[in-house]
Amino acid sequence: xxxxxxxxxxxxxxxxxxxxxxxxxxxxxxxxxxxxxxxxxxxxxxxxxxxxxxxxxxxxxxxxxxxxxxxxxxxxxxxxxxxxxxxxxxxxxxxxxxxxxxxxxxxxxxxxxxxxxxxxxxxxxxxxxxxxxxxxxxxxxxxxxxxxxxxxxxxxxxxxxxxxxxxxxxxxxxxxxxxxxxxxxxxxxxxxxxxxxxxxxxxxxxxxxxxxxxxxxxxxxxxxxxxxxxxxxxxxxxxxxxxxxxxxxxxxxxxxxxxxxxxxxxxxxxxxxxxxxxxxxxxxxxxxxxxxxxxxxxxxxxxxxxxxxxxxxxxxxxxxxxxxxxxxxxxxxxxxxxxxxxxxxxxxxxxxxxxxxxxxxxxxxxxxxxxxxxxxxxxxxxxxxxxxxxxxxxxxxxxxxxxxxxxxxxxxxxxxxxxxxxxxxxxxxxxxxxxxxxxxxxxxxxxxxxxxxxxxxxxxxxxxxxxxxxxxxxxxxxxxxxxx
Amino acid sequence: xxxxxxxxxxxxxxxxxxxxxxxxxxxxxxxxxxxxxxxxxxxxxxxxxxxxxxxxxxxxxxxxxxxxxxxxxxxxxxxxxxxxxxxxxxxxxxxxxxxxxxxxxxxxxxxxxxxxxxxxxxxxxxxxxxxxxxxxxxxxxxxxxxxxxxxxxxxxxxxxxxxxxxxxxxxxxxxxxxxxxxxxxxxxxxxxxxxxxxxxxxxxxxxxxxxxxxxxxxxxxxxxxxxxxxxxxxxxxxxxxxxxxxxxxxxxxxxxxxxxxxxxxxxxxxxxxxxxxxxxxxxxxxxxxxxxxxxxxxxxxxxxxxxxxxxxxxxxxxxxxxxxxxxxxxxxxxxxxxxxxxxxxxxxxxxxxxxxxxxxxxxxxxxxxxxxxxxxxxxxxxxxxxxxxxxxxxxxxxxxxxxxxxxxxxxxxxxxxxxxxxxxxxxxxxxxxxxxxxxxxxxxxxxxxxxxxxxxxxxxxxxxxxxxxxxxxxxxxxxxxxxx
Numbered sequence: 001x002x003x004x005x006x007x008x009x010x011x012x013x014x015x016x017x018x019x020x021x022x023x024x025x026x027x028x029x030x031x032x033x034x035x036x037x038x039x040x041x042x043x044x045x046x047x048x049x050x051x052x053x054x055x056x057x058x059x060x061x062x063x064x065x066x067x068x069x070x071x072x073x074x075x076x077x078x079x080x081x082x083x084x085x086x087x088x089x090x091x092x093x094x095x096x097x098x099x100x101x102x103x104x105x106x107x108x109x110x111x112x113x114x115x116x117x118x119x120x121x122x123x124x125x126x127x128x129x130x131x132x133x134x135x136x137x138x139x140x141x142x143x144x145x146x147x148x149x150x151x152x153x154x155x156x157x158x159x160x161x162x163x164x165x166x167x168x169x170x171x172x173x174x175x176x177x178x179x180x181x182x183x184x185x186x187x188x189x190x191x192x193x194x195x196x197x198x199x200x201x202x203x204x205x206x207x208x209x210x211x212x213x214x215x216x217x218x219x220x221x222x223x224x225x226x227x228x229x230x231x232x233x234x235x236x237x238x239x240x241x242x243x244x245x246x247x248x249x250x251x252x253x254x255x256x257x258x259x260x261x262x263x264x265x266x267x268x269x270x271x272x273x274x275x276x277x278x279x280x281x282x283x284x285x286x287x288x289x290x291x292x293x294x295x296x297x298x299x300x301x302x303x304x305x306x307x308x309x310x311x312x313x314x315x316x317x318x319x320x321x322x323x324x325x326x327x328x329x330x331x332x333x334x335x336x337x338x339x340x341x342x343x344x345x346x347x348x349x350x351x352x353x354x355x356x357x358x359x360x361x362x363x364x365x366x367x368x369x370x371x372x373x374x375x376x377x378x379x380x381x382x383x384x385x386x387x388x389x390x391x392x393x394x395x396x397x398x399x400x401x402x403x404x405x406x407x408x409x410x411x412x413x414x415x416x417x418x419x420x421x422x423x424x425x426x427x428x429x430x431x432x433x434x435x436x437x438x439x440x441x442x443x444x445x446x447x448x449x450x451x452x453x454x455x456x457x458x459x460x461x462x463x464x465x466x467x468x469x470x471x472x473x474x475x476x477x478x479x480x481x482x483x484x
Numbered sequence: 485x486x487x488x489x490x491x492x493x494x495x496x497x498x499x500x501x502x503x504x505x506x507x508x509x510x511x512x513x514x515x516x517x518x519x520x521x522x523x524x525x526x527x528x529x530x531x532x533x534x535x536x537x538x539x540x541x542x543x544x545x546x547x548x549x550x551x552x553x554x555x556x557x558x559x560x561x562x563x564x565x566x567x568x569x570x571x572x573x574x575x576x577x578x579x580x581x582x583x584x585x586x587x588x589x590x591x592x593x594x595x596x597x598x599x600x601x602x603x604x605x606x607x608x609x610x611x612x613x614x615x616x617x618x619x620x621x622x623x624x625x626x627x628x629x630x631x632x633x634x635x636x637x638x639x640x641x642x643x644x645x646x647x648x649x650x651x652x653x654x655x656x657x658x659x660x661x662x663x664x665x666x667x668x669x670x671x672x673x674x675x676x677x678x679x680x681x682x683x684x685x686x687x688x689x690x691x692x693x694x695x696x697x698x699x700x701x702x703x704x705x706x707x708x709x710x711x712x713x714x715x716x717x718x719x720x721x722x723x724x725x726x727x728x729x730x731x732x733x734x735x736x737x738x739x740x741x742x743x744x745x746x747x748x749x750x751x752x753x754x755x756x757x758x759x760x761x762x763x764x765x766x767x768x769x770x771x772x773x774x775x776x777x778x779x780x781x782x783x784x785x786x787x788x789x790x791x792x793x794x795x796x797x798x799x800x801x802x803x804x805x806x807x808x809x810x811x812x813x814x815x816x817x818x819x820x821x822x823x824x825x826x827x828x829x830x831x832x833x834x835x836x837x838x839x840x841x842x843x844x845x846x847x848x849x850x851x852x853x854x855x856x857x858x859x860x861x862x863x864x865x866x867x868x869x870x871x872x873x874x875x876x877x878x879x880x881x882x883x884x885x886x887x888x889x890x891x892x893x894x895x896x897x898x899x900x901x902x903x904x905x906x907x908x909x910x911x912x913x914x915x916x917x918x919x920x921x922x923x924x925x926x927x928x929x930x931x932x933x934x935x936x937x938x939x940x941x942x943x944x945x946x947x948x949x950x951x952x953x954x955x956x957x958x959x960x961x962x963x964x965x966x967x968x
Binding site: 016017307309316322323324325331338340341343344346347348354355357358366381383384386388391393413415417418435459461464 | 501791800806807811813819822825827830832834837839841845850865867870871872875877895899902918923941943945947
């Protein structure tokens with residue numbers, strides 16, 4: 001049976017200010033109506049049912065993953081198999097962790113490893129190809145999809161193909177579809193080299209999409225990364241026991257941090273590449289998003305709240321504000337609540353450098369966290385901050401609850417503006433409807449929960465001498481979160 | 485004695501989105517640390533004391549004017565002589581209204597008419613020139629300062645000088661300073677004509693700065709606009725009576741709406757032009773602001789929250805957000821809370837057209853009113869709007885009070901976050917400190933006042949089925965405001 005393992009950890013800065021260190025690309029809706037993570041799941045269609053779908057992610061992002069999955073048909077935050085890494089350890093460990101889980105469920109299983117933050121234009125071609133590649137993987141080889149290059153791209157790594165792979169009779173690739181041994185991996189080339197690669201017809205882009213049996217990749221990890229393998233087997237042995245979580249937390253920190261490419265694939269003799277012409281893109285910068293977006297006759301891609309006068313070849317993203325543009329040329333504009341990027345098209349690669357420099361100048365917040373922060377129970381958005389007050393809008397998911405908590409330095413007023421709130425406020429337990437409010441004095445134990453079936457929204461007005469997020473004492477938490 | 489009459493009515497769209505129909509250019513801090521209105525007052529220095537300073541403005545803007553004056557040394561919202569036009573009637577009526585007030589105070593007075601929204605670089609040269617021109621005005625002529633053109637500008641009207649004016653011995657102009665009869669006014673020229681004007685040395689820019697005795701200009705209004713003069717004298721006769729306000733309100737609507745230039749000056753034989761080389765600008769568009777702002781080595785003028793990488797000749801204004809710019813060329817960026825303009829330098833004249841088009845598409849709010857709205861008692865800022873709730877921050881000036889009012893369709897929660905509030909809430913009268921709150925149910929008569937000496941800030945959370953500003957019944961108002 002085919003399992004899918006979606007790697008949804010990691011962070012990125014090249015799509016700042018829409019993406020943040022704490023809210024990377026895979027969680028964004030960049031093209032179409034779903035986030036890239038959701039599209040990665042939807043793309044699988046019926047080829048992988050929910051009980052064979054695995055998502056590997058980090059602690060910080062578990063709840064964003066669950067909430068994004070829960071809105072997809074047939075999935076819920078609980079049924080999805082979300083594997084949470086205690087800390088990021090690069091792709092070899094993430095793939096290995098998924099492999100021990102998949103192997104436990106089905107020792108013969110083939111797993112497709114898929115990045116959560118890429119774009120694939122030709123969805124059905126991809127699914128057909130994946131199933132063929134899964135057939136190859138059942139022969140005990142490691143399969144990678146090699147993207148047929150569309151241009152002399154200098155931003156990707158390449159795979160050089162070797163001799164044709166003699167697929168056993170049982171493995172049918174689609175008509176005309178070939179498979180090759182891999183001769184070698186090559187790093188990002190310069191432009192001349194990339195042009196030579198393109199002309200040769202024997203190089204492919206490395207998209208990080210792999211198919212193999214869980215048991216095969218674990219064998220290869222054992223061969224080339226024996227220490228990692230030992231750690232993974234230690235985790236595997238405890239999966240059914242009560243201390244599975246403790247073992248994971250104890251073992252993971254000492255695992256080797258290396259990519260599956262350089263740790264295993266570049267050394268393995270069992271690697272096969274299947275050429276893939278599926279309209280793939282890594283959506284690595286704003287001009288790529290621009291190229292893949294619907295454009296007007298002048299080549300502009302503009303959000304609905306943009307009013308434009310004769311701009312050309314420009315990309316203007318607005319989250320909600322009115323933007324007027326007049327006579328822009330070859331320009332990227334990305335406007336979100338707390339930050340704005342305006343960049344010449346030919347310099348979008350420098351966004352990363354700018355983010356690093358902003359960070360070094362102390363603009364931590366606009367680099368890491370957007371005005372809306374995601375939590376297991378919902379989200380909060382800071383509406384206004386003064387010297388001694390802060391105003392937030394909290395959205396609490398149906399059935400969710402914030403931790404039972406107290407603050408030493410601030411008081412809070414809550415006004416319900418949508419839905420119903422269940423409130424613990426010292427000795428008082430009450431239910432608040434729209435327009436009702438409560439006051440939580442400094443030092444009082446309190447909890448906010450949503451007992452209803454629709455979203456709960458409250459406006460929280462904090463007053464006090466210190467308003468940092470770390471002034472919180474958690475006494476009980478549905479999501480096992482500890483101190484701040 | 486020299487009086488100053490500052491014309492602070494009018495509205496403008498060319499500096500959108502910083503300026504709005506309801507908050508025009510004269511109230512903005514565009515260069516330096518004061519608003520243009522404040523700079524117009526400060527520029528007078530000691531040549532015009534507060535009791536000879538008059539501001540003519542509209543009903544809507546009276547309180548902004550008073551609050552901006554009140555922060556200047558020696559002035560307060562009460563001592564400034566603010567003349568409020570019941571409705572805008574162009575400059576002939578505004579000048580005439582000021583003239584009857586000035587004449588009542590001193591029948592021989594000379595008044596300088598000054599637009600509130602211009603820039604004058606050479607302040608002391610301006611003051612010296614104004615005093616000389618006042619000397620000429622005492623001879624019974626109408627004096628206009630003619631700005632010595634610095635470039636072949638096509639955006640201004642020009643004044644063609646005639647024969648030298650033979651100033652009586654008593655009137656001393658500074659060494660080398662001349663005065664001429666005015667031959668004619670000319671409209672905005674095309675570029676070739678403007679180049680010819682510049683080369684001739686006999687044309688000046690019409691900056692709308694005039695000096696004359698109040699009695700002289702009223703004589704000339706009588707000669708060329710007799711109906712307007714009749715109305716003004718009707719207002720003048722009642723200035724000392726109890727029904728001064730009623731007379732103004734009754735007479736003003738029927739006054740002729742014409743500029744002082746075309747209604748009087750272009751016809752008068754008593755007009756004299758004094759050439760002025762004072763670094764004048766009308767700050768009519770964003771590239772002008774850019775040109776007059778301090779710039780870096782690449783020609784950029786950037787707000788402190790802008791992080792730039794190698795842009796050139798660009799102007800980036802940010803009210804508070806972080807903006808990253810990379811490789812911009814010749815671009816204007818103006819970022820305010822609810823709107824963003826990005827415009828090629830060579831097309832800033834089209835901002836006006838864009839604003840009109842935005843308006844015709846129903847973006848009324850971003851055209852007329854910014855997120856922060858000025859009221860006689862202070863300001864309010866909308867922090868968030870939902871379907872059935874709205875969150876505002878209110879700032880109430882010391883000693884000010886909102887009207888005694890009620891709302892039919894909404895309830896309000898108030899949380900004090902700065903200062904002290906005096907609250908009327910139905911039968912309840914109470915004083916609220918920081919962190920305290922009250923709830924005003926729908927239909928309850930209420931009032932908010934600031935009894936303290938510092939600003940009062942409250943967070944107001946409104947809930948209800950209808951949240952429009954027009955759901956207000958005013959029962960009593962310090963500022964004599966009627967229904968919405």
